[in-house]
Amino acid sequence: MKIAIVASLLASASAFSIKQAAQGAATIGAAAVIASQPVFAADVAAGEQVFNANCAACHAGGQNVIMPEKTLEKEALEQYLAGGRNEKAVISQVTNGKNAMPAFGGRLADDEIANVAAYVISSSEAGWE
Numbered sequence: 001m002k003i004a005i006v007a008s009l010l011a012s013a014s015a016f017s018i019k020q021a022a023q024g025a026a027t028i029g030a031a032a033v034i035a036s037q038p039v040f041a042a043d044v045a046a047g048e049q050v051f052n053a054n055c056a057a058c059h060a061g062g063q064n065v066i067m068p069e070k071t072l073e074k075e076a077l078e079q080y081l082a083g084g085r086n087e088k089a090v091i092s093q094v095t096n097g098k099n100a101m102p103a104f105g106g107r108l109a110d111d112e113i114a115n116v117a118a119y120v121i122s123s124s125e126a127g128w129e
């Protein structure tokens with residue numbers, strides 16, 4: 001299929017330069033690779049459930065009962081979270097733990113951790129209630 005697409009692009013090279021056709025083929029090839037990869041969209045509502053069952057004992061309302069300055073609020077996440085305030089950094093923290101926080105990798109599935117990360121980032125953006 002890719003060969004047919006590339007051939008089609010090259011056949012229309014009269015309208016495009018060879019460089020433009022090659023760039024188009026590369027774009028199509030990259031799109032095919034991306035389309036074949038599974039996409040996991042984090043579920044904030046599911047993350048809230050996992051958070052309430054596993055994290056709220058120490059982090060109720062986005063707070064931190066062990067280290068009060070290291071909350072889950074936007075400013076604290078930006079300041080204290082290794083990697084900054086983003087889902088990838090939260091996933092790393094939840095998976096591996098740090099200091100008094102235990103590691104949840106192995107206890108929670110990867111999708112549950114991703115959902116928690118989405119919930120934490122979403123809640124920090126909206127302001128914890």
